[in-house]
Amino acid sequence: MALLEACGLSKTYGQGRLRVEAVRDVSLSVEAGEAVALMGPSGCGKSTLLGLVGLTLAATSGTVAVNGAPAPVEERKRARLRNEFFGYIQQDLAIVDTDSVAGNVTVPLEYARPRVGRRQRLRRAYEAVGGVGLGWAFRRRASRLSEGERQRVAIARALVNRPSVVIADEPTAALDVATAQEVVTLLLSLREHGASLLVATHDPRVAARCDRVVAMEDGREVEVAEGSPSRVFVASGDE
Numbered sequence: 001m002a003l004l005e006a007c008g009l010s011k012t013y014g015q016g017r018l019r020v021e022a023v024r025d026v027s028l029s030v031e032a033g034e035a036v037a038l039m040g041p042s043g044c045g046k047s048t049l050l051g052l053v054g055l056t057l058a059a060t061s062g063t064v065a066v067n068g069a070p071a072p073v074e075e076r077k078r079a080r081l082r083n084e085f086f087g088y089i090q091q092d093l094a095i096v097d098t099d100s101v102a103g104n105v106t107v108p109l110e111y112a113r114p115r116v117g118r119r120q121r122l123r124r125a126y127e128a129v130g131g132v133g134l135g136w137a138f139r140r141r142a143s144r145l146s147e148g149e150r151q152r153v154a155i156a157r158a159l160v161n162r163p164s165v166v167i168a169d170e171p172t173a174a175l176d177v178a179t180a181q182e183v184v185t186l187l188l189s190l191r192e193h194g195a196s197l198l199v200a201t202h203d204p205r206v207a208a209r210c211d212r213v214v215a216m217e218d219g220r221e222v223e224v225a226e227g228s229p230s231r232v233f234v235a236s237g238d239e
């Protein structure tokens with residue numbers, strides 16, 4: 001049984017002339033401890049698919065099962081599952097610049113059930129921040145950090161609630177090559193704790209370090225030769 005299993009997912013935005021079929025009949029599974037890269041040209045539906053699989057978007061059709069059970073439809077139950085099962089790294093990072101690193105990283109724990117007390121929240125946040133090598137910046141304002149450091153804050157926040165699956169949207173897009181490699185190493189190290197990674201990326205170097213590549217084009221999954229992310233990248237016309 002896959003940890004996460006999506007079947008026949010489709011998502012249509014808008015209506016009439018504004019109608020966009022962003023994802024069309026895509027199936028995808030993620031096993032425990034697996035890192036899966038989602039590749040394809042800009043606008044092919046990667047972020048939308050991450051939203052559907054990560055239960056932050058409602059599908060037009062198709063199903064998502066978590067640990068073999070269908071994802072709940074009711075919003076409160078979905079929110080709870082999102083908080084317990086997933087960690088998210090959004091494309092724009094969604095870091096509150098005016099808050100400290102500690103303040104940003106404790107956010108998922110504020111919604112955790114059963115409740116996690118303040119002292120425990122800070123302890124776990126400090127552990128997560130230390131785990132990404134930013135212990136020294138725990139009390140620092142997020143706005144004072146470099147782009148690579150902010151990316152690490154986003155990773156710490158995604159990990160703080162010990163998720164089973166981390167969903168990352170272009171986590172290396174704004175980084176130089178060396179920092180991007182460090183960030184990927186950090187993300188892949190989650191597997192040592194049994195967590196899985198589903199990462200949308202344009203970067204073949206990121207995809208090459210994952211266990212498996214799922215390629216998309218125009219909302220659909222396309223065939224990819226086993227273990228050849230660079231071919232996908234070239235075929236997608238981005239290089």
Ligand SMILES: Nc1ncnc2c1ncn2[C@@H]1O[C@H](COP(=O)(O)OP(=O)(O)OP(=O)(O)O)[C@@H](O)[C@H]1O
Pocket residue numbers: 013014020021022040041042043044045046047048049
């Ligand atoms: N909220 C929305 N309303 C209408 N159309 C949308 C919305 N979000 C995305 N789209 C459209 O859906 C299609 C897929 O977008 P999506 O962001 O999922 O692609 P992507 O592969 O992640 O792109 P990128 O790599 O540039 O982030 C695009 O045509 C986009 O313009």
